[in-house]
Amino acid sequence: MNIELITFFIFSTLLIFTCIKVITSSNPVLSAINLVFSFFLSAVLWLLLGAEFLSIILILVYVGAVMVLFLFVVMMLDINIAKKTAAYIKYLPLGIAVFIAFNILIIYFFINTFENIDYNAVKNIEIISDSNTQNLGYLLFTKYIIEFEIAGLILLLGIISAIVLTYRKNPKNKYQNPTKQISASKKDRLKIITDLKE
Amino acid sequence: MEAIFYIIKTMISILVVIVPLFLIVAYVTYSERKIIGFMQSRMGPMRVGPSGLLQPIADVLKLVSKEIIIPTSANKGIFLTAPMLMLIPSLLVWSVIPLSEYFIISNINAGLLFILALTSLSVYGVILAGWASNSKYAFLGSMRSAAQIIAYEIAMGFALVGVLMLSGSLNLQNIIYAQSGSLFNWYWLPLFPLFLIYFIAGVAETNRAPFDVSEGESEIVAGFHVEYSGMAFAMFFLAEYMNLILISILCSIMFFGGWLSPFQGTVIDSYLSFIPGFIWLSLKTLIFIFVFLWLRATLPRYRYDQIMRLGWKVFLPITFFWLTIIGILIYLEYLPL
Numbered sequence: 001m002n003i004e005l006i007t008f009f010i011f012s013t014l015l016i017f018t019c020i021k022v023i024t025s026s027n028p029v030l031s032a033i034n035l036v037f038s039f040f041l042s043a044v045l046w047l048l049l050g051a052e053f054l055s056i057i058l059i060l061v062y063v064g065a066v067m068v069l070f071l072f073v074v075m076m077l078d079i080n081i082a083k084k085t086a087a088y089i090k091y092l093p094l095g096i097a098v099f100i101a102f103n104i105l106i107i108y109f110f111i112n113t114f115e116n117i118d119y120n121a122v123k124n125i126e127i128i129s130d131s132n133t134q135n136l137g138y139l140l141f142t143k144y145i146i147e148f149e150i151a152g153l154i155l156l157l158g159i160i161s162a163i164v165l166t167y168r169k170n171p172k173n174k175y176q177n178p179t180k181q182i183s184a185s186k187k188d189r190l191k192i193i194t195d196l197k198e
Numbered sequence: 199m200e201a202i203f204y205i206i207k208t209m210i211s212i213l214v215v216i217v218p219l220f221l222i223v224a225y226v227t228y229s230e231r232k233i234i235g236f237m238q239s240r241m242g243p244m245r246v247g248p249s250g251l252l253q254p255i256a257d258v259l260k261l262v263s264k265e266i267i268i269p270t271s272a273n274k275g276i277f278l279t280a281p282m283l284m285l286i287p288s289l290l291v292w293s294v295i296p297l298s299e300y301f302i303i304s305n306i307n308a309g310l311l312f313i314l315a316l317t318s319l320s321v322y323g324v325i326l327a328g329w330a331s332n333s334k335y336a337f338l339g340s341m342r343s344a345a346q347i348i349a350y351e352i353a354m355g356f357a358l359v360g361v362l363m364l365s366g367s368l369n370l371q372n373i374i375y376a377q378s379g380s381l382f383n384w385y386w387l388p389l390f391p392l393f394l395i396y397f398i399a400g401v402a403e404t405n406r407a408p409f410d411v412s413e414g415e416s417e418i419v420a421g422f423h424v425e426y427s428g429m430a431f432a433m434f435f436l437a438e439y440m441n442l443i444l445i446s447i448l449c450s451i452m453f454f455g456g457w458l459s460p461f462q463g464t465v466i467d468s469y470l471s472f473i474p475g476f477i478w479l480s481l482k483t484l485i486f487i488f489v490f491l492w493l494r495a496t497l498p499r500y501r502y503d504q505i506m507r508l509g510w511k512v513f514l515p516i517t518f519f520w521l522t523i524i525g526i527l528i529y530l531e532y533l534p535l
Contacts, residue, residue: 052306056314059315068348132308
C-alpha cells in the first residue's frame with residue numbers, strides 16, 4: 001500500500017464522517033463547522049488527484065469566504081437546539097424522495113457515461129507547462145472562453161439580483177454621509193463665544 | 199529508508215523555522231512595548247532582567263501557569279478549538295515561505311494561492327471564539343471581525359494578483375527571481391498602490407490598530423477573546439503576532455524582493471555578497487514590523503463603518519483600476535521591467 005492510498009482512505013473516511021455529522025448534529029453552528037471540515041477534506045482529495053489549483057481554490061472560496069458568511073448567518077439565528085425529532089418525521093418523506101431521485105440520476109449517469117465515454121477528450125488537451133494552474137488558465141481563456149465568460153456573467157447577475165432583492169431604502173434610516181463627515185472643518189463645529197462685557 | 203530520512207529532514211527544517219519563530223514573537227512583543235514606550239516618552243518594561251529583556255519570558259511563564267477559565271454556558275469543545283484554529287493556519291503558511299535562496303520547507307508550485315487560502319482561514323478562530331464564549335462582547339467582536347476580514351481579504355487577494363501578473367508565476371521563489379536586477383526591479387515600484395493596499399489590508403487582516411475594532415477595549419472590553427484566559431488567550435496572542443510577522447515577511451517577499459540584496463546591480467554588490475539572503479529578508483521584515491508597531495502608537499482606531507467604506511469603496515476600486523493599468527502596460531511590453 002502506498003502513501004497516497006493510505007492518505008486517500010484516511011481523508012475519505014473522515015469526509016464521510018463529517019458529512020454525516022452535517023445532517024445529524026442538532027446545533028446548526030456545529031453543522032456548518034462540519035461542512036467546513038468536509039470542504040477541507042475534499043480539497044485534500046482533489047490535491048491527491050493532482051488538481052492543486054482547484055483544491056486550493058476550493059479552500060479559498062468555499063472555506064475562506066462562503067462558509068464564513070454561512071456561519072455568520074447561522075450564528076445570528078437563535079435556534080441552538082432545533083426541534084430535532086419533530087423535524088425528522090416531518091421531512092422524512094421529502095428526504096426519501098430526494099434521495100431516490102438523486103440515486104436514479106447518479107446510476108443513470110454512471111451507466112450511460114461509462115459506456116459511451118470518449119477517452120480521448122482528456123488526451124486532446126494541449127499541455128503548455130508542468131504547472132496545473134497555468135494549463136487550466138490557458139484552457140479557460142482559449143478553448144473555453146465563451147463558457148468562462150457566460151459563467152462570469154451569471155455570477156454578475158447573481159450579485160446584482162441579490163442587491164436588488166435586499167436593498168430597501170428606509171427614510172427613517174439615520175445614515176451618515178462619510179464625504180460630508182470627512183469634509184467637516186473646524187469652522188463648522190467650533191464656535192468661539194467672546195465675552196460680551198468687554 | 200529514504201522515506202524515513204525525508205521525514206526526519208522535513209521535521210528538522212520545520213523545527214528550524216518554528217522554534218526561532220516563537221522566540222521572535224516573544225521579542226516582538228517586547229520591542230512593541232519598548233517602541234511604543236519610546237514614542238510616548240515612557241521607558242517600557244524595565245524591571246525583569248537588564249532593561250527588561252527577560253520580560254517576555256516572565257509573561258510566558260505567567261500565561262502558562264494561569265488557569266483556563268471556561269464559562270459555564272460556553273460550548274466547551276469549540277471554545278477550546280477556536281484558539282488552535284487561529285494559530286494553525288498562521289503556522290502552516292511558514293511551510294511555503296522562502297527564507298533564503300536555498301532554504302524553503304516546501305517549494306510548491308501554487309505557493310501564492312496556498313498563502314491566500316490559509317490566511318483566509320484564520321477568521322474561523324475569531325468567529326468561533328466569539329460564538330462559543332456565549333458572551334455579548336465576544337459575539338459583537340467576532341461579528342465585526344468577520345465582516346472586516348472578508349472585506350479586506352478581497353483587496354488583499356487582488357493586490358497579489360498584480361504580483362502574479364508581473365512575475366507570471368505562483369511559486370514564491372520564482373516571484374523573487376523575477377524581481378532580481380536592482381532595487382528598481384522590485385515590485386514596489388510598478389505596483390506601488392497595490393503594495394500600500396496590501397500592507398493596509400494586512401494590518402486589517404491581523405486585527406491590529408488602527409483596525410482593531412474586533413477587540414476595541416473602549417467599546418466591547420476585549421472583543422472576541424474576552425472570556426479567554428491563560429494558555430488559551432496566549433494562543434490568540436501568539437497567532438496575532440505570528441500574523442503580524444507573516445504579513446511583514448510577505449510584503450518583503452512580494453514587493454521588496456525577498457532575500458535579494460538591495461545593492462544588486464551596483465558596484466557595492468560584489469563586496470556585500472558574503473551577506474546571506476536571509477539577513478536581507480530579515481532586515482526588510484523588521485522594517486515592516488516596525489511600521490506595524492508605529493501605526494499602533496500613532497493612529498486612533500477607525501470607526502467601524504469607515505473601515506467597511508475604506509475596504510469596499512476605496513481599496514477595491516483602486517486595485518481594479520491598477521490591475522487594468524498593469525495589464526495594459528504588460529500588453530504594450532513596458533512591463534515587466
